[in-house]
Amino acid sequence: MKAAILTQGLTKRFPQKVKGKKEATRGKKNMKTVVDRITIEVPNGQFLGLLGPNGAGKTTLTKMLVTLLLPDEGTALVNGYDILKEPAKVRGNIGHLHGETGGRSLYWRLSGRDNLKLFATLQEVPKEIAKKRIEAMISYFELEKIIDREVRKYSTGEKVRTMLARTLIHNPPILILDEPTIGLDAATAVETRKFFTILNRELGKTIVFTSHVMSEVEELCERIAIMDKGIILADTDPHSLSALVKEQQKILIHILNMVDKKALIKYLEDIEGVKEVVLAVERSPITEVSVVVEDELKALPILASKLGEAGYKVTSIEVEEPTLEEAFIKLTTKKRE
Amino acid sequence: MRTDELLALFREKERTALHGNINQITSVLNARLKIFLSYKIWMLVELLNSVVSIAVYYFFGVMVESEKLEAAGYGTSYLSFALIGIASQTFLWTCVARIAFVLRVELQEGTFEALNATRLKIHNFLFGQSLSGFILSMWFFTSAMLSGIFVLSASLTLTPETIITSIIIIILMILAHIGIGFIAAGGVLILKRGDPIVAVFAVLTQFLSGVLFPLEVLPPELEAVAKALPFTYALRSLRFALLTERPISDPTIIHDIIFCGIFAIALIPLGIWFFGKAHNYAKTRGTTGHY
Amino acid sequence: MVHHRHHEKLEKVLETFKEDGEKRRYNDVSFREKTLILLEKGFKTFWSYKGWIALDIIGTVVIVALYYYVSFIVSASEVEKAGYGADFFTFALIGIAFQQYTYSSIQVFSHEIRYEQENGTLEAVLSTRTEFPTFLIGVALLSFIYATYFLICSFLVAFIFFDPFITTNIFSLLSVLVLIFLSILAHICIGITSVGIIMKIKEGDPLIWLFGWLTLLLSGIYYPLGLLPLYLIPIALLLPLTYALDGIRLCLIDLPSGSETLLSPQVFNDVLALLIFITIMLPLSLKVFRWGFDEARKEGTLHAY
Numbered sequence: 001m002k003a004a005i006l007t008q009g010l011t012k013r014f015p016q017k018v019k020g021k022k023e024a025t026r027g028k029k030n031m032k033t034v035v036d037r038i039t040i041e042v043p044n045g046q047f048l049g050l051l052g053p054n055g056a057g058k059t060t061l062t063k064m065l066v067t068l069l070l071p072d073e074g075t076a077l078v079n080g081y082d083i084l085k086e087p088a089k090v091r092g093n094i095g096h097l098h099g100e101t102g103g104r105s106l107y108w109r110l111s112g113r114d115n116l117k118l119f120a121t122l123q124e125v126p127k128e129i130a131k132k133r134i135e136a137m138i139s140y141f142e143l144e145k146i147i148d149r150e151v152r153k154y155s156t157g158e159k160v161r162t163m164l165a166r167t168l169i170h171n172p173p174i175l176i177l178d179e180p181t182i183g184l185d186a187a188t189a190v191e192t193r194k195f196f197t198i199l200n201r202e203l204g205k206t207i208v209f210t211s212h213v214m215s216e217v218e219e220l221c222e223r224i225a226i227m228d229k230g231i232i233l234a235d236t237d238p239h240s241l242s243a244l245v246k247e248q249q250k251i252l253i254h255i256l257n258m259v260d261k262k263a264l265i266k267y268l269e270d271i272e273g274v275k276e277v278v279l280a281v282e283r284s285p286i287t288e289v290s291v292v293v294e295d296e297l298k299a300l301p302i303l304a305s306k307l308g309e310a311g312y313k314v315t316s317i318e319v320e321e322p323t324l325e326e327a328f329i330k331l332t333t334k335k336r337e
Numbered sequence: 338m339r340t341d342e343l344l345a346l347f348r349e350k351e352r353t354a355l356h357g358n359i360n361q362i363t364s365v366l367n368a369r370l371k372i373f374l375s376y377k378i379w380m381l382v383e384l385l386n387s388v389v390s391i392a393v394y395y396f397f398g399v400m401v402e403s404e405k406l407e408a409a410g411y412g413t414s415y416l417s418f419a420l421i422g423i424a425s426q427t428f429l430w431t432c433v434a435r436i437a438f439v440l441r442v443e444l445q446e447g448t449f450e451a452l453n454a455t456r457l458k459i460h461n462f463l464f465g466q467s468l469s470g471f472i473l474s475m476w477f478f479t480s481a482m483l484s485g486i487f488v489l490s491a492s493l494t495l496t497p498e499t500i501i502t503s504i505i506i507i508i509l510m511i512l513a514h515i516g517i518g519f520i521a522a523g524g525v526l527i528l529k530r531g532d533p534i535v536a537v538f539a540v541l542t543q544f545l546s547g548v549l550f551p552l553e554v555l556p557p558e559l560e561a562v563a564k565a566l567p568f569t570y571a572l573r574s575l576r577f578a579l580l581t582e583r584p585i586s587d588p589t590i591i592h593d594i595i596f597c598g599i600f601a602i603a604l605i606p607l608g609i610w611f612f613g614k615a616h617n618y619a620k621t622r623g624t625t626g627h628y
Numbered sequence: 629m630v631h632h633r634h635h636e637k638l639e640k641v642l643e644t645f646k647e648d649g650e651k652r653r654y655n656d657v658s659f660r661e662k663t664l665i666l667l668e669k670g671f672k673t674f675w676s677y678k679g680w681i682a683l684d685i686i687g688t689v690v691i692v693a694l695y696y697y698v699s700f701i702v703s704a705s706e707v708e709k710a711g712y713g714a715d716f717f718t719f720a721l722i723g724i725a726f727q728q729y730t731y732s733s734i735q736v737f738s739h740e741i742r743y744e745q746e747n748g749t750l751e752a753v754l755s756t757r758t759e760f761p762t763f764l765i766g767v768a769l770l771s772f773i774y775a776t777y778f779l780i781c782s783f784l785v786a787f788i789f790f791d792p793f794i795t796t797n798i799f800s801l802l803s804v805l806v807l808i809f810l811s812i813l814a815h816i817c818i819g820i821t822s823v824g825i826i827m828k829i830k831e832g833d834p835l836i837w838l839f840g841w842l843t844l845l846l847s848g849i850y851y852p853l854g855l856l857p858l859y860l861i862p863i864a865l866l867l868p869l870t871y872a873l874d875g876i877r878l879c880l881i882d883l884p885s886g887s888e889t890l891l892s893p894q895v896f897n898d899v900l901a902l903l904i905f906i907t908i909m910l911p912l913s914l915k916v917f918r919w920g921f922d923e924a925r926k927e928g929t930l931h932a933y
Contacts (some may be wrong), residue, residue, distance in 0.1 A: 012928075014927070014928065015927075060928065063928065066755045067754075067755070067925075068751055068754060068755060068925065068928075068930055069925055069926075069928045069930075070922060070925040070926045072926070088757050088758075088759055089757070091754075091755050091756055091757050092756075092757035094755070096755045098751070104747065104748030104749070105748050105749055105751065105752035106749065106752070107669065107673065107747065107749055108747065109672070109673045109676040109677075110669060110672050110673060111672075114668075114669065114672060117665065118665055118666070118668075118669050119752075119756060121657055121661055121662055121665040122662060122665075122753060122756040122757065122758040122763070123756045123757050123758070124657040124757050124758070125657070126657065127657075127661075129644065132644050133641075133644040133645075136637070136640040136641045136643070136644050137641055139637050139640065140637040140638055140640065140641045150676065166752075168645075170756075170757070171644075171645045198638065198642075202642055203642060203645055203646070378831055378832055378834075379832075382832060382837060385837070385841060386837075386841070389841040389844055389845055390844075392845055393844055393845055393850060396845075396850075396851050396855045396856065397850050397851050399706065399851070399855050400702045400703055400704075400705075400706045400707075400716070400851055400855070401701050401702050401703070402701055402702065402703045405700070405701040406701060415701075533680055533682070533683040536683050536687075537683055537686060540683070540686055540687050540690050541686070541690065543690070543694065544690045544693060544694050544697075549694060549698050550697050550698050550700065550701050551701070554697050554700040554701060555697060
């Protein structure tokens with residue numbers, strides 16, 4: 001079975017902006033490598049999450065795959081078509097949604113229906129099929145009431161649903177969704193994510209989903225590639241990612257009417273098994289302290305009793321659920337060291 | 338900067354509140370000028386634009402029968418005649434149109450809503466934008482006049498007196514029309530699109546106010562319409578001052594200045610009032626952020 | 629219940645996806661269909677700005693009227709000497725109307741691209757199967773139709789109110805059509821070159837500005853070339869509008885000796901000059917366009933303006 005996406009040493013450099021000089025200066029020295037020799041294979045039907053902070057190179061990578069950007073080195077095959085040699089066919093195989101541009105990638109002065117018709121034709125969908133598909137999608141995305149109004153009068157959610165319909169209009173085998181849920185309210189985002197899962201499971205569509213939110217990717221994707229500074233730091237699955245987090249364990253303590261913070265920190269640091277103390281937030285009269293420990297189950301009773309001995313009024317003490325964000329930070333710092 | 342340093346900064350008592358009118362106007366003006374100057378080639382383009390649009394009339398003027406111009410009391414040089422007409426007409430309307438244009442850009446980029454969330458008073462916004470429009474349009478006017486005078490040797494009589502007279506006329510000319518710009522800006526707020534009002538005025542005055550020919554050639558009906566437009570008078574006086582060296586005490590010039598003044602007194606409050614209404618309308622509809 | 633209906637809707641969507649599945653053929657949609665839908669899109673967008681159409685109409689009437697009244701203070705002797713008849717108004721009418729017409733064919737491409745960039749739709753369109761040039765032609769078509777409409781309007785206004793000297797000779801009118809076609813083609817080359825340039829440099833539209841200034845001054849729109857100093861003539865002879873206007877005027881004006889046709893040597897020379905210009909510029913303009921497009925894709929600035 002051929003891969004849906006196969007990149008080989010895909011590289012992109014942009015001229016670095018030099019301080020004090022507005023124009024980007026040329027020359028190797030001032031080039032910033034945004035995507036650095038990325039080689040990755042995405043098998044057919046996979047739901048891949050591309051995770052990374054802003055500026056990691058996710059959008060640059062996806063734009064190269066959609067042929068909106070020419071790579072400096074390397075190339076990629078999309079559904080077997082080379083992005084350099086057969087760009088039009090590549091585009092025909094991809095549905096690309098760039099969430100950051102928001103509704104701006106629709107024609108605001110046309111109605112939603114006109115937009116869908118236009119993109120169907122540009123994507124070379126035969127008329128009859130396009131007609132049927134547009135109707136079905138209008139009904140599914142519940143756009144009946146607004147579809148004949150100008151897009152500029154839509155709400156954000158309505159624009160996103162119209163954009164989704166546009167992205168799918170040519171039934172592409174591969175979907176490249178670049179932060180598609182950006183700017184969506186929670187409920188709509190949940191619905192949208194559900195729909196992606198359906199597309200992936202029911203129709204076997206390959207999905208590349210970029211995001212900087214861990215929970216989102218963890219929920220959706222069977223495979224997660226973590227990207228930063230142009231390289232893929234880790235290529236893993238949600239399960240191993242969570243396991244990674246377990247290495248770092250924290251206990252959260254709430255103390256009432258605390259006076260001397262420095263004394264408290266000193267006191268906690270001297271307790272056995274405590275690695276680090278973070279004085280987190282003060283919400284008078286409660287002070288919240290976060291303590292990093294070697295083993296949470298062992299440390300919990302010790303901390304509770306020691307604090308009681310010293311006369312601190314502990315209102316609560318609990319094991320803090322590890323977040324994927326922390327794992328990510330850890331992973332990125334580890335790789336860099 | 339560390340978090341606690343930042344917090345310390347915010348904890349300081351607010352000492353100066355910059356909400357004086359002058360401060361507001363100058364900061365709007367400043368921002369707009371900086372934005373415009375960030376388009377580096379703009380000044381060069383404007384300069385060439387003005388040179389070319391004047392040079393056309395240098396050659397064109399060869400074909401003009403100067404007796405007809407002289408009979409209308411504007412001297413014998415068509416180049417000078419057209420130079421004043423085109424320079425002041427373009428100056429006036431870019432100045433007036435810029436208010437609505439800039440507002441449209443702010444609406445598109447979403448900065449208008451951000452401005453609205455500050456202490457900025459809406460009329461200070463209008464004045465600041467108008468002032469920047471005036472300064473920026475000045476560049477076209479000056480470069481057109483200078484290239485006309487020095488490159489194409491148009492024969493204008495430039496004495497301290499005629500220059501002062503011209504400046505007075507020009508300021509009154511702008512004041513008489515700036516209200517139209519405010520109204521157009523209000524139109525942009527309501528309609529959410531470029532407003533054709535100013536463009537219609539610009540096109541009509543180019544024809545009716547005698548930018549390229551003396552009014553005498555128009556049929557009487559059109560001439561009557563022309564005589565209701567303040568630009569007709571401003572242009573006439575400007576030409577009288579710069580072409581035939583009439584002093585500011587000349588009855589015709591005094592008449593024209595008063596005429597423009599009346600327009601200014603009537604239109605400026607009207608424009609501000611209309612813009613305020615339009616702004617309220619947009620705010621009630623919740624559309625200051627849309628475009 | 630609601631849930632059930634939602635599920636039904638989903639089934640329908642999935643069905644339409646499953647239908648064409650693997651069997652999808654490429655190029656099911658013809659160039660003509662794409663052009664038509666782009667034309668429709670252009671028209672609908674354009675229609676939403678209809679306030680401006682009224683303005684354009686006023687503008688046309690005014691500019692024609694303007695030169696009608698200017699002609700009262702102008703002596704026609706220079707125009708006559710140049711062989712364009714004895715009426716300055718007819719001379720200027722043709723000059724201005726066709727200058728605007730050809731200027732719009734230069735401007736249309738960069739104008740449309742910028743519009744798409746400003747609206748954020750360019751990347752969306754460029755990520756479809758449709759090739760860029762097809763898209764460009766599709767979006768430019770409407771502007772040509774609109775420009776033609778205005779050309780006709782200007783002449784109608786002139787006919788109704790101001791009595792220009794225009795020929796009725798059918799061969800001359802056909803010759804004019806040939807000249808218009810060639811002059812559009814020549815100016816499209818400049819338009820395409822300028823798109824290539826603005827995709828690389830993001831500020832302004834230098835080629836079009838330069839061309840606008842030069843033609844305004846040198847191609848004999850408002851006055852015959854004879855008034856220009858000699859050293860400017862060579863530049864005038866590099867501009868396609870110079871030839872187009874000469875040819876169109878000779879064929880369209882009802883001259884004392886009758887209007888000319890393609891067969892007259894001077895008009896024939898104009899046609900030849902336009903053809904040479906097109907032969908050189910067309911391949912060159914496509915090269916520059918390709919270069920600019922690739923540069924923008926290398927720098928990742930397709931959407932920037």
